Structures are given as C-alpha cells and as structure tokens.
Amino acid sequence: MKDFWKSPKPALWLGFAGLIPFVAPPLFMGVTESYLPEFAYIQLAYSVSIVSFLGGARWGYALPESSPAKPDWINLSNSVVPSLLAWVTMLMADSIVPAVTMVIMALGISLHYDLSLLPTYPSWFKALRAVLTIVAFFSLVGTLVAHGMYPEKKMFSE
Template identity: 65%
Template sequence: MRDLKKAPKPALYLGLSGLVPFVAAPLLMAATELYLPDVAFAQVAYGASIVSFLGGVRWGFALPAGSPAKPDWLNLANSVVPSLIAWMALLFYRDITQSALLVIIGLGIALHYDLSLLPTYPSWFKALRTILTFVAFLSLVGTVVIKQCYPEKKLTNK
C-alpha cells in the first residue's frame, strides 16, 4: 500500500473521486433512515459501469505492441467477462441484493485478475485498485444491509 504514494496524481484523485457514487448512496440512506430503491439501483448501475470499465482497461492493456499481456484468446476473453457480469447485474434490477452481489463478484474477479494474472501492472495501480474495490464492496454491502433494516420509500410514483 505504500506504493500508493507513487501513483500519478490524476489517477489517484480520479480513482478516489470515483468512489463518491458508491459511498453516497448508503450514506444518504443511513442519514435518512430509509431504503431508497432508486438510489440503490443508481449505485448498482454505477458499479456495473465500473466493472465494465475494468474489463476495458484490460483490453486496452493487451493491445499495444510490446505489452506483456498479449491480445490472445485468454486475455481478451477475460477482458469481456466483467462486461457480461455487469450486464447480468442490471438484468436483476428488481432484486437489488442479487444485482449488488453480481457487481461485487465482478469487482472481485477484476481485482483478482489485476493482482495475480497481470503481474506487470504498476504497484501503485494494484494498491489503488485494492483500496477502490474494498470501499466499493463495503458500500454495496452497506446498501444491502440498509435494505433489510430501514423502511422503503420510493422517490418516484410508478
């Protein structure tokens, strides 16, 4: 984690600011003592977009000439898996617990791939990814717990 100090400032600040949608949702619901399904879904949809983004990062890493990750079937297929998991998470939009669980699984698979299967990523990137994934995981778990603890209030009339 000490290698986080080596992170380029834009990567560090943009990465950390990317946690705002994850953290804001459970904080808002905890502060109001209400489970807000629209807010919870917005958090999960954001998480799904991040999971897809992480697959794209891997695809982009494999494409440049000279990259240690070759654009072979394994690397490119593993780059597509996060997008498929994110898509499945959005299919379960009526059950936020299942959606959040799929996003958590997608984040976990992406982190595992980044830490163990692509050892050539810079150490600062691995440290940053670990922190970002851990906070996103806790935030999604927080939303699932809040769903069980607080009364539901819909923001829209459907």
C-alpha cells in the same frame, strides 16, 4: 500497498472522485434511516459501468505491441468477463439483493484478474485498484444493510 501513494495524482483524484457514486447512496440511506430503491438502483447502474470499464482497461492494456500482456485468448477473454457479469447483473436489476451480490462478485473477480493474472500492471495501479475496490465493496454492502434494516421510502412518486 506501499506503492499506493506513488500513484499519479490524476489517478488518485479521479479514482477517489469515482467513489462518490458508490459511497453517497448508502451514506444518505444511513443518515435518513430509510432504504431508497432509486438510490440503490443508481449505485447498481454505476457499479456495472465501472465493472465494464475495468474489463475494457484490461483489453486496452493488452493492445500495445510493447505491453507485457499480450492480446492472446487468455488476456482478451479475461477482459470480456467483467462486461458479461455486468450484463447479467442488469438482467437481475429488478431485485436488488441478487443484483448487488452479483456486482460485488464481479468487482472481486475483476480485482483478482488485475492482481494475479496480470502481474505486470504497475504496483501503484494494483494498490489503487485494491483500495478503490474495497471501498466500493463496503459501499455496496452498506446498501444491502440499508435494504434489510430500514423501511423503504420512494424518493420519486410514480
């Protein structure tokens, strides 16, 4: 974690800006003391796009000939797993609790891959990934708490 602040400024700014769709829904639900299923779905959809992005980043890291991560079966297969988990998550999207639980697991698996299976990533990147994933995790847990604690309120009528 000591290398977190060595992250390039664009990575820090874009990484923290990328947390807004994670943090805003549960924060808004907490302030209004209501569970908003549309906001939960928006957060879920964004979460699965990020999980897929993380797999794609891993694939991209393995492609250059100079990369220490070779485009072998292990690296490329591990690159595809997050997208498959994201797809399964969206198949469960009609029920927020299992879907959010699944995307939390997908984020955790992706972080595990990045920290332990590809130790050649730059240390600043691994620190940044850990911080961003922790915030995303707690934001998703916040949505689950709002679901269980607050009355449901529809933002948009049908």
